Amino acid sequence: xxxxxxxxxxxxxxxxxxxxxxxxxxxxxxxxxxxxxxxxxxxxxxxxxxxxxxxxxxxxxxxxxxxxxxxxxxxxxxxxxxxxxxxxxxxxxxxxxxxx
Amino acid sequence: xxxxxxxxxxxxxxxxxxxxxxxxxxxxxxxxxxxxxxxxxxxxxxxxxxxxxxxxxxxxxxxxxxxxxxxxxxxxxxxxxxxxxxxxxxxxxxxxxxxxxxxxxxxxxxxxxxxxxxxxxxxxxxxxxxxxxxxxxxxxxxxxxxxxxxxxxxxxxxxxxxxxxxxxxxxxxxxxxxxxxxxxxxxxxxxxxxxxxxxxxxxxxxxxxxxxxxxxxxxxxxxxxxxxxxxxxxxxxxxxxxxxxxxxxxxxxxxxxxxxxxxxxxxxxxxxxxxxxxxxxxxxxxxxxxxxxxxxxxxxxxxxxxxxxxxxxxxxxxxxxxxxxxxxxxxxxxxxxxxxxxxxxxxxxxxxxxxxxxxxxxxxxxxxxxxxxxxxxxxxxxxxxxxxxxxxxxxxxxxxxxxxxxxxxxxxxxxxxxxxxxxxxxxxxxxxxxxxxxxxxxxxxxxxxxxxxxxxxxxxxxxxxxxxxxxxxxxxxxxxx
Ligand SMILES: Cc1cc2nc3c(=O)[nH]c(=O)nc-3n(C[C@H](O)[C@H](O)[C@H](O)COP(=O)(O)OP(=O)(O)OC[C@H]3O[C@@H](n4cnc5c(N)ncnc54)[C@H](O)[C@@H]3O)c2cc1C
Numbered sequence: 001x002x003x004x005x006x007x008x009x010x011x012x013x014x015x016x017x018x019x020x021x022x023x024x025x026x027x028x029x030x031x032x033x034x035x036x037x038x039x040x041x042x043x044x045x046x047x048x049x050x051x052x053x054x055x056x057x058x059x060x061x062x063x064x065x066x067x068x069x070x071x072x073x074x075x076x077x078x079x080x081x082x083x084x085x086x087x088x089x090x091x092x093x094x095x096x097x098x099x100x
Numbered sequence: 101x102x103x104x105x106x107x108x109x110x111x112x113x114x115x116x117x118x119x120x121x122x123x124x125x126x127x128x129x130x131x132x133x134x135x136x137x138x139x140x141x142x143x144x145x146x147x148x149x150x151x152x153x154x155x156x157x158x159x160x161x162x163x164x165x166x167x168x169x170x171x172x173x174x175x176x177x178x179x180x181x182x183x184x185x186x187x188x189x190x191x192x193x194x195x196x197x198x199x200x201x202x203x204x205x206x207x208x209x210x211x212x213x214x215x216x217x218x219x220x221x222x223x224x225x226x227x228x229x230x231x232x233x234x235x236x237x238x239x240x241x242x243x244x245x246x247x248x249x250x251x252x253x254x255x256x257x258x259x260x261x262x263x264x265x266x267x268x269x270x271x272x273x274x275x276x277x278x279x280x281x282x283x284x285x286x287x288x289x290x291x292x293x294x295x296x297x298x299x300x301x302x303x304x305x306x307x308x309x310x311x312x313x314x315x316x317x318x319x320x321x322x323x324x325x326x327x328x329x330x331x332x333x334x335x336x337x338x339x340x341x342x343x344x345x346x347x348x349x350x351x352x353x354x355x356x357x358x359x360x361x362x363x364x365x366x367x368x369x370x371x372x373x374x375x376x377x378x379x380x381x382x383x384x385x386x387x388x389x390x391x392x393x394x395x396x397x398x399x400x401x402x403x404x405x406x407x408x409x410x411x412x413x414x415x416x417x418x419x420x421x422x423x424x425x426x427x428x429x430x431x432x433x434x435x436x437x438x439x440x441x442x443x444x445x446x447x448x449x450x451x452x453x454x455x456x457x458x459x460x461x462x463x464x465x466x467x468x469x470x471x472x473x474x475x476x477x478x479x480x481x482x483x484x485x486x487x488x489x490x491x492x493x494x495x496x497x498x499x500x501x502x503x504x505x506x507x508x509x510x511x512x513x514x515x516x517x518x519x520x521x522x523x524x525x526x527x528x529x530x531x532x533x534x535x536x537x538x539x540x541x542x543x544x545x546x547x548x549x550x551x552x553x554x555x556x557x558x559x560x561x562x563x564x565x566x567x568x569x570x571x572x573x574x575x576x577x578x579x580x581x
Contacts, residue, residue, distance in 0.1 A: 005260045009282045011167025012256035015160040033158035038255040046240040046344045053489045057343050059240030063247030063254070064152065065552070067143060068227050068519040069238075069486060083250070084147065086158070 006041040021091035023072075030087035037070050039081035048072055048082055049096040071096040116189070116443055118218035120196045120384060123151015124179070124428045125420025126224030128435030131182040137445040140188045142206050145195045145552065149183065150176060151226055152246060152421075153218065155253040163256075168281040172428075174289055180442045198549030199388050203415055206549070208558040218413045218530075220442050222307050223384045224435065227421035231528045232267075232376035233484050233492075234477035235338040241345030243356070245275040245375030258282040261370025264348045266336045267292040269469050270316070270427070271375040277319035279373070280326035288367060289323055290334040290350050298332070298468050307315055312429065312461070324480040337364055337477055339372055348372050357473035360485040377469065379424045379527070383547050390415050394537055396470055397463040398424030401541055408441035409434055417442065436461055474531050484532065485525040487518020495529055505543035506530055516545060519553050 008014060008071045014031035014097050019030055023040060030039035031090040040048065047057040048070045061069040063083055082093075117133055119126045119467050122144035130140045142149070143284055148156040154176040163169060194209035199221075206215045229244050236242070243251075245267060251257045258279065263286045265276040276289045291298075323330060333352055337359035340347040348369040351359035378399055382392060385403040391412035393404050403411040403418045411418050417438040420431035433455045440447040444521040478484065480493040490513060506526055509515055515523025515529055522545060530540035 006251065006255075006257040007260055009169065009252060009256050009258045010168055011164040012157065012169070012255065013162045013164060015158070033160050035158070035255060038257060041255075042258065043449075048240070051489050056238065056489070058238060058486070059344070060243055060251075061247055062229065062244045062524075063250035064228075066520055066523050067244075067486065068553070069225050071519070083254075086147070 001028065005044040006038070008042075019087065019089040021087050021093055023093045024095060028087075028093075034087055035083055036072060036074075036080075036085045036087050036091070036093060039087050040082065047095070052098050055097075073097075102148075115139075115217055115219040117220045118143065118196075118216055119222040120144075120205065120225055121151060121224035121226055121420070121432065122146070122149035122192075123224060123226050123424070124192070125226075125419060125422075125431035126151065126222065127179040127182065128432045129222050129419060129439045130188060131179060132436045132439030133442065134182050134185045134187045136439065136445060138187065138443060140193065141218065142183075143186060143191045143194050143196045143205065145193065145209070147193055148262070149180060149190065149192070151224075152249070153181070153431070156248055157254065157256050161256060161310040168276075168283075169252060175210075179460070180363060195550065195552050195554055196384065197551050197554050198518070199384075202388065202413055208550070208554045210558070213558050220417065221388070222435075222438055222442075223388070223403075223411075223416065223418040223422055224420045224431075225381050225384050225422040226382050227378040227425055228374070228380055228523055230377040231524050232336075232374065232475050232477065233254070233482050233528055233532075234336055235479055235482050236340055237336075238483050238486055239339055239341045239345045240343070241341065241370060242339050242372045242374065245271040245373055248275045248371075248373040249278055252278050252282050258284045259371045261285070262368055263371045263373060264288045264350075264367065264369040266292075266334070266348075266350065266374040267373075267375030267377070268292040268335075268430075268471060269375055269377040270465070271378065273316060273319040273323070274420050275373050275375055276328065277322040278416060279324050280328065284371075286323060286326050286328040287522075288329045288331065288350065289370070290331045290336070291333060292335045292353050293471060294471055295332040312427070334477055335359055335372070335477060336372070337361060339369075340366070345369060345372055351506045353471075355473065355474065357471065357476045359477055376475065378421065378425050380424055383420070383551050385411060385416075385418055386547050387549065387551060388416050390416060390418070392541070395424065395442070396543055398426075398468050399466055400425075400537075409438040410441065423460075425466055426458070430455075430458050430462055440581050476532065478532055479526075484529050485515050485518065487520055487524075488516075490515055490525075492532055495533060501533060504535065504539060506535065506540060507543050507545045509533075510545050521547075522551070 010025045015033050018029050046059045061067045070082045073096045116139035119142045149158045194207045199205040204217045263284045280286045337349045337351040349366045351364040354360040382401045390403040402424045417439045419434035500508045500512045516526045
């Protein structure tokens with residue numbers, strides 16, 4: 001079954017141009033200024049981390065910096081909340097696992 | 101080590117007023133202070149100011165007139181003008197993480213870390229959502245109402261699939277209407293409270309806050325136009341799916357607060373939005389040693405405040421949802437009232453009058469949504485602590501489950517030891533283990549700095565961090581009505 005995707009609300013005009021970063025080895029396009037979570041959800045990637053003990057999938061949840069469920073691992077930076085982290089060109093991102 | 105005396109403010113003080121939180125309350129407070137010629141340092145952990153209600157799209161995004169974001173842009177633009185004032189220093193992406201001395205705020209962020217001594221501190225840190233765990237609630241595709249509003253407001257996104265919204269409180273309406281307006285397929289909206297209990301508050305609001313009620317009616321109309329079923333007295337019983345959400349089961353709320361599974365219905369869903377209420381974010385006030393009280397009509401544990409909105413810690417003011425759930429209108433007015441108190445200028449009579457009316461209304465509304473019995477949909481297998489992956493079964497089996505103390509349980513079970521610092525799980529675990537709200541508050545682990553997770557590298561940038569002030573316990577005062 002295809003994953004439920006997010007799309008831009010009709011009439012929302014993101015910044016022009018695209019950049020891309022990698023997530024788990026896949027190239028993900030993003031608009032300048034867009035957060036990592038936003039780009040991933042638009043690309044149909046709902047699972048952003050896997051839990052340390054049971055390897056369960058987790059994704060965007062609180063959207064305000066409390067829950068850390070959307071944590072991802074960014075090479076060179078470490079664990080960040082993907083919902084508050086702007087995507088940068090060439091960023092290497094993977095599922096946060098044992099780190100959270 | 102004696103703390104230097106933090107003197108209450110006076111109009112001549114040179115030191116800036118430190119406002120923590122750039123939501124409606126913090127921005128309104130800053131605007132009034134700057135109008136009164138006071139310097140202000142505004143600290144907020146988001147990229148952009150606005151807080152929850154005025155949450156902004158990423159810098160540079162624009163919107164065509166047809167974009168239906170329901171975001172009150174004109175009022176925000178007016179407030180945000182204060183950011184251009186030379187009297188104001190805005191520290192975005194910055195966390196206020198400790199108060200090494202009363203009146204001094206330690207802050208950290210990618211733009212720098214340090215500490216600032218203020219002539220007064222205004223806590224405008226807003227609310228957080230209540231959790232209501234049920235089987236399957238950790239699946240990707242299950243999100244909170246605030247998370248849903250931020251999808252639209254902060255990211256400009258709307259889901260492509262079917263959306264179910266469920267919860268208890270005004271945010272259910274707001275989230276459902278926002279999704280519907282943005283073009284989502286909202287199929288079902290379930291409010292746990294019975295409609296007859298909500299009717300009384302609505303009536304009192306006709307006089308107190310006609311504007312707010314008109315907005316609520318508009319939200320309802322938006323939801324119904326979208327063709328969604330609107331149910332009262334129903335709750336989520338479980339969510340189904342493997343890697344992501346696939347279906348949601350809802351059921352009427354039984355007299356014991358549990359879902360009545362004999363009437364459970366399962367509906368397909370790609371996104372489930374949960375809004376089981378807001379509670380004031382009491383962490384900053386607690387760390388500052390403010391006297392606290394449990395107030396159901398204000399949404400939970402709040403700092404005790406005088407008529408000037410000052411807490412029991414002199415020079416520390418608390419405004420907006422962090423001091424009692426009240427929504428944007430209350431937050432804006434409280435911000436202004438606290439500014440007048442700090443400036444030593446009388447608040448305009450009209451403002452004070454409007455505040456009294458709104459305050460009555462929000463307390464009636466909060467009380468109207470209080471359920472006769474707390475909801476309970478978790479079974480033994482349900483994850484309660486998302487960070488440490490603790491199921492209700494694990495908590496019940498813990499040697500300290502019957503200790504009657506959250507703090508004791510935390511040390512043995514790891515409940516609340518993860519990155520959310522207990523914000524998501526402690527309040528629900530307490531209820532599920534049968535602790536009364538009073539016992540929960542009395543036995544809650546104390547908040548230690550940092551208030552929110554801050555990368556070590558950024559803390560290290562604050563070279564003389566030293567030991568932070570840690571009140572030993574929550575100081576509760578007698579609740580009064
Ligand atoms: C997730 C969420 C979404 C909401 N969305 C809506 C909505 O769309 N419509 C509506 O009518 N109501 C909404 N509400 C209700 C909302 O709380 C109020 O309407 C209003 O935003 C309250 O204003 P405030 O200024 O008191 O707090 P907020 O708007 O919450 O602002 C507080 C600010 O302080 C920041 N902060 C907190 N602690 C720290 C710290 N230690 N260091 C630095 N910064 C800190 C927060 O990140 C936030 O930016 C929402 C509430 C929540 C929790």
